[in-house]
Amino acid sequence: MEKMCKEELKQLIRSTNFAVIELGLYLNTHPTCACALAKYHNLKNTLKEAVDVYERQYGPLTIYGVKCEEEWTWVNEPWPWQEGGNC
Amino acid sequence: MWTYNKMLEFPVKIKTTNPKLAMAIMSQLGGPDGEKGASTRYLSQRYAMKDKRVIATLTDIGTEELNHEEMVATIITQLTKNLTIGEIENSGFYQYYVDHTIGIWPQAASGMPFSTATIQSTGDPIADLHEDLAAEQKARLTYDNILRLCKDEPDVYEAIKFLRAREMVHYQRFGESLRLVQEGLDARNFYAFNPSFDKKAPCLD
Numbered sequence: 001m002e003k004m005c006k007e008e009l010k011q012l013i014r015s016t017n018f019a020v021i022e023l024g025l026y027l028n029t030h031p032t033c034a035c036a037l038a039k040y041h042n043l044k045n046t047l048k049e050a051v052d053v054y055e056r057q058y059g060p061l062t063i064y065g066v067k068c069e070e071e072w073t074w075v076n077e078p079w080p081w082q083e084g085g086n087c
Numbered sequence: 088m089w090t091y092n093k094m095l096e097f098p099v100k101i102k103t104t105n106p107k108l109a110m111a112i113m114s115q116l117g118g119p120d121g122e123k124g125a126s127t128r129y130l131s132q133r134y135a136m137k138d139k140r141v142i143a144t145l146t147d148i149g150t151e152e153l154n155h156e157e158m159v160a161t162i163i164t165q166l167t168k169n170l171t172i173g174e175i176e177n178s179g180f181y182q183y184y185v186d187h188t189i190g191i192w193p194q195a196a197s198g199m200p201f202s203t204a205t206i207q208s209t210g211d212p213i214a215d216l217h218e219d220l221a222a223e224q225k226a227r228l229t230y231d232n233i234l235r236l237c238k239d240e241p242d243v244y245e246a247i248k249f250l251r252a253r254e255m256v257h258y259q260r261f262g263e264s265l266r267l268v269q270e271g272l273d274a275r276n277f278y279a280f281n282p283s284f285d286k287k288a289p290c291l292d
Binding site: 010013014017018021022024025026028029030031060061062063064077079080081085 | 090091092093094095096097098099140141143144147148151157160161164165256257260263264267
């Protein structure tokens with residue numbers, strides 16, 4: 001993951017995040033499905049790692065992800081609707 | 088409590104402006120079956136729901152709809168970027184521009200402002216879940232209507248197709264939620280009482 005470029009990391013985060021949301025919706029109405037639960041835990045860990053790598057290199061994705069101690073980087077990266085944003 | 092995620096659920100990168108199409112797509116932000124109505128409906132209905140699994144479903148789908156609002160607003164913003172006065176004058180964007188320039192204001196394609204008059208939160212789980220099933224179908228058909236209007240705009244088409252697919256998944260989950268609520272009731276007559284209000288409801292014992 002450390003060697004991935006920004007676009008690759010974004011794509012990994014977006015697709016993994018989507019899968020976690022989708023599994024969560026499924027598990028809400030099928031809470032005893034062991035197969036979906038195992039996939040959820042697996043992908044949740046991948047997502048956590050990918051977000052951490054991304055935030056250390058390119059800036060925070062949530063307000064909890066500000067890594068820099070010298071500067072408030074939450075306001076630096078473009079917003080999703082802007083050019084170059086995480087869309 | 089909610090936390091903002093600085094990322095869309097599906098990428099929106101539109102290169103060509105198209106104010107006429109922006110006016111049509113605006114209905115999925117503030118129209119009668121749009122995303123703002125969807126999030127308001129589901130997040131409001133949660134409080135009268137008793138089944139924890141169904142509360143989770145309303146919370147998570149309501150939250151996803153907030154992201155869909157942002158996706159639709161992003162599509163409109165990008166479709167109206169760098170518009171010239173000439174383009175505004177020669178498109179259906181003319182009336183909207185007078186009051187909102189190229190800012191985002193939730194309204195239907197017809198110009199009707201966003202209103203909770205088009206949604207319901209009845210305090211009755213079975214009535215609300217039927218409302219939600221209908222809402223997902225109405226949003227799906229609105230996206231179908233929009234897809235017919237943007238066949239020549241691949242960047243818009245793909246994002247709308249994604250949003251349409253989500254309506255189908257939400258419909259499925261609300262169907263399962265309705266089944267879960269009904270399984271907790273007296274199967275001889277689901278509709279004899281409001282399980283969130285009437286004392287004889289078994290789920291309140």
